[in-house]
Amino acid sequence: MTQTKSTPGGRGTLYKGREGMWSWVGHRITGVGIFFFLLVHVLDTSLVRVSPEAYNAVIGAYKHPIMILGEIGLVGAIVFHAFNGLRIILVDFWKQGTRYHRQMLWAVLILWLVTMVAFSVRHLMIFFEGWEGF
Amino acid sequence: MTATNSEATLPAQGIEAPRSGRIDPKYLRSNPSKGAFEMWAWLFMRISGAALVILIFVHLWTNLMVGDGIHQIDFAFVAGKWANPVWQFWDLTMLWLAMLHGTNGMRTIINDYAEKDSTRLALKSILYLAAAVIIILGTLVIFTFEPCLVDESGALLEYAPSFCETVVN
Numbered sequence: 001m002t003q004t005k006s007t008p009g010g011r012g013t014l015y016k017g018r019e020g021m022w023s024w025v026g027h028r029i030t031g032v033g034i035f036f037f038l039l040v041h042v043l044d045t046s047l048v049r050v051s052p053e054a055y056n057a058v059i060g061a062y063k064h065p066i067m068i069l070g071e072i073g074l075v076g077a078i079v080f081h082a083f084n085g086l087r088i089i090l091v092d093f094w095k096q097g098t099r100y101h102r103q104m105l106w107a108v109l110i111l112w113l114v115t116m117v118a119f120s121v122r123h124l125m126i127f128f129e130g131w132e133g134f
Numbered sequence: 135m136t137a138t139n140s141e142a143t144l145p146a147q148g149i150e151a152p153r154s155g156r157i158d159p160k161y162l163r164s165n166p167s168k169g170a171f172e173m174w175a176w177l178f179m180r181i182s183g184a185a186l187v188i189l190i191f192v193h194l195w196t197n198l199m200v201g202d203g204i205h206q207i208d209f210a211f212v213a214g215k216w217a218n219p220v221w222q223f224w225d226l227t228m229l230w231l232a233m234l235h236g237t238n239g240m241r242t243i244i245n246d247y248a249e250k251d252s253t254r255l256a257l258k259s260i261l262y263l264a265a266a267v268i269i270i271l272g273t274l275v276i277f278t279f280e281p282c283l284v285d286e287s288g289a290l291l292e293y294a295p296s297f298c299e300t301v302v303n
Binding site for chain 1: 180183184186187190191194198199202203204205207208209210212213229232233236237239240243264268271272274275278279283291293294
């Protein structure tokens with residue numbers, strides 16, 4: 001899987017510092033971020049069991065302009081983790097997976113960009129349509 | 135992930151696995167008996183991950199991309215969704231799979247970076263406790279939720295979703 005034999009004047013290793021490592025780093029960081037959001041999200045949703053007022057007050061925070069940007073960041077993390085996760089499944093289970101793992105990372109990044117442009121435009125449009133100001 | 139560098143041999147050929155016996159057992163990450171658990175954990179991450187892509191993308195689509203998006207989310211919106219058993223089951227599945235997937239991911243990260251046994255034990259204890267609390271709390275909320283709240287006189291609260299009017303009257 002990894003090869004640590006260094007080539008003279010070459011890049012050193014096949015893994016460290018290259019696409020495989022960076023996709024792994026990205027997967028970890030987005031995963032941890034999503035996990036902590038998930039804890040908060042279950043707690044805020046649980047407020048429906050406390051009272052409608054409590055739930056509406058807290059969920060209202062998600063409609064603040066700063067949180068709108070936060071939601072784009074969150075969805076960005078989720079979409080990368082999702083697409084890169086599917087790439088990992090293909091690396092593990094598809095016969096040609098290890099051969100094309102780098103090309104698949106580029107596909108992940110292109111699909112991520114397309115998805116995020118579409119999501120951000122739609123999310124911001126909806127936000128500005130219904131926004132009542134500060 | 136590769137298999138553990140244990141004392142394992144390949145019985146069929148009688149050939150030892152690479153580096154077997156050359157590493158002091160105390161430096162091994164896991165003992166052979168944990169191999170099956172780690173294999174199932176590895177498989178679970180792939181199966182739950184694929185399911186979560188669908189569960190979460192649909193969740194984001196219905197809550198943020200259609201209708202009034204972020205502005206529509208309030209008590210009545212949640213009540214309206216959970217009046218449908220399909221969405222109850224959807225959110226329940228999402229809760230359990232996401233929490234188990236995330237907890238296992240955090241467990242892997244703790245195993246990677248926390249070097250002292252006592253640190254690992256402490257961090258994992260907090261992790262498992264938090265995961266248990268969140269899973270139980272979320273499950274109870276989905277199943278004990280009452281959408282059509284009324285006041286002492288039996289009148290619907292103003293936050294109740296519109297379908298409650300036909301239920302109460």
